[in-house]
Amino acid sequence: LRFIRRAKALGFTLAEIKELVGLGYDTKTRCEHVRQRAERKVEDIESKIRSLQKMKRSLKKLIATCQATDSIDDCPLMEGIDA
Template identity: 45%
Template sequence: MSSLTIGQVAKLAEIGTETIRFYERENLIPAPPRRPSGYRSYEPEVVDRIQFIRRAKDLGFSLREIAELLSLRVDSEAACGEVMERATSKIEDIQGKIKTLSRMKRVLTKLVASCGANEVTDCCPILDSLEGR
C-alpha cells in the first residue's frame, strides 16, 4: 500500500492536517481520491509538493504566486508560449531575489570580519547603510 492518510502526510511533511486541507481548498494541492469511508488517500509525492510550498513561502512568495509556480507546465503545444513567458518572468524575479540576498550576505560577512578584527570602538559597519539601491 503506497497510499497515505492525511495524518501520515502531515507527519512526513511536518505540517498540521488542517493546513493540508487548507492548501487543498486553496488549490495548492489537488483533491486526492477518497477511500469508501471518505478518508483522503494520498500518493507519497504530495509530500514533496507540500515541502516545495513551504520553501517557496519562506522565500517570500505568496500562496497565489506559489500556485502560479506550480501550474507552470505544458500539456498541449498551444500553451507553450504563455508558459515560457510566465516562467521567464519568474526567473527574473528569482534572479532579483538572489542578487539582493547576495548583497545582504556580503554586508553581513564584512560585519563579522570587522568584528573579528577586534576594531575596538564602534567596530562594525552599520547595516543601515545596506540597501540604498
C-alpha cells in the same frame, strides 16, 4: 495538490499558482503563456539571489570588523547595523 506543492517549491506564490491553474482550464491558453510566466519567475529569483548576495557581502564586511572581544557598547557589528 501535487501541482500546487511543486509550483510552490519552484518559488511561485499562491496568486501565481492560481493564475497558472486558471491557464490550465482555458482552452485558448498556449504553452508559451506558461513559459512566459516561468521565465518571469526565473528573473524574480535571479533578482532575489543578487539581493541576497549583496546582503551577504555587507554582513561579511561587518563580521570582519568584529573581534568578538569588545563589550556590547563597543561592538562594531551593532554599530554597523545601526549606521
